[in-house]
Structures are given as C-alpha cells and as structure tokens.
Amino acid sequence: MRVSGLLIIGLALGLVACSGRAHPHHTPTASVGERLFAAHCSACHGVGGTGTRIGPSLIHVRDRLHTAGLKAIILDPTPPMPRLVPGRLSRRDVVDIVAYLQTL
Numbered sequence: 001m002r003v004s005g006l007l008i009i010g011l012a013l014g015l016v017a018c019s020g021r022a023h024p025h026h027t028p029t030a031s032v033g034e035r036l037f038a039a040h041c042s043a044c045h046g047v048g049g050t051g052t053r054i055g056p057s058l059i060h061v062r063d064r065l066h067t068a069g070l071k072a073i074i075l076d077p078t079p080p081m082p083r084l085v086p087g088r089l090s091r092r093d094v095v096d097i098v099a100y101l102q103t104l
C-alpha cells in the first residue's frame with residue numbers, strides 16, 4: 001500500500017515535470033494566434049473561423065480534433081489548404097494558432 005502510494009506520487013510528479021518540458025520555450029498564446037489566423041487563414045476559413053465557400057468553418061473544431069491533430073493539419077495540410085510551415089509560419093506560430101483554434 002505504502003509503496004504503491006509513493007509510486008503514484010512519483011509518477012504524478014514525473015508527469016508534471018514532463019509536461020513542463022513539452023513546450024520549453026513557448027507558452028501557447030491565443031491572442032497572437034488570432035492575428036496570425038486573420039493574416040494567413042481567414043481568406044479561406046473566414047474572419048473568426050466561420051468558414052467561406054473555399055474553407056470549412058472551424059467553429060468548435062476542438063470537438064473534432066485534439067491539439068496534435070490540429071497541429072498535424074497545419075503542418076501537413078490536404079490541398080487546397082496551403083503548406084505554410086516552414087516559410088510563412090514558424091512552429092511557434094502554429095502553437096499560437098492552435099491555441100486560438102481551441103477558443104472557437
């Protein structure tokens with residue numbers, strides 16, 4: 001009992017330490033993502049992600065796609081969605097854009 005309790009505490013501390021290291025240099029910032037989205041994504045997905053005839057609405061996209069899934073679509077999109085990383089957007093930009101998508 002006592003040993004397994006300690007084990008669980010150890011695992012929990014390990015998880016906290018690891019999640020802290022997952023984004024060592026950057027805190028996701030939705031407000032920055034919103035500006036980037038307006039500049040690079042809204043032509044197809046609409047201002048505020050409400051969609052256009054070209055790109056689907058991204059309202060409540062967080063219900064369909066998790067953080068990793070959203071990131072993967074931006075990093076490796078299906079045409080006609082353009083690949084903007086690397087080049088027009090950095091990986092840090094993608095973290096911010098995903099944070100913004102999760103507010104829609």
Ligand code: HEC
Nearest residue numbers: 040041044054055056061070073074078080081082084097
């Ligand atoms: C040239 C138009 C265009 C641009 C620019 C564009 N997209 Fe898209 N995007 C699309 C289209 C079209 C789809 C649907 C592709 C499909 O269904 O296979 C899509 C799909 C997506 C999806 C998946 C939606 C779902 O419900 O599965 C996400 C998320 C997304 N785009 C985010 C973005 C972000 C973020 C940007 C800016 C960095 C961006 N897109 C820029 C056209 C665009």
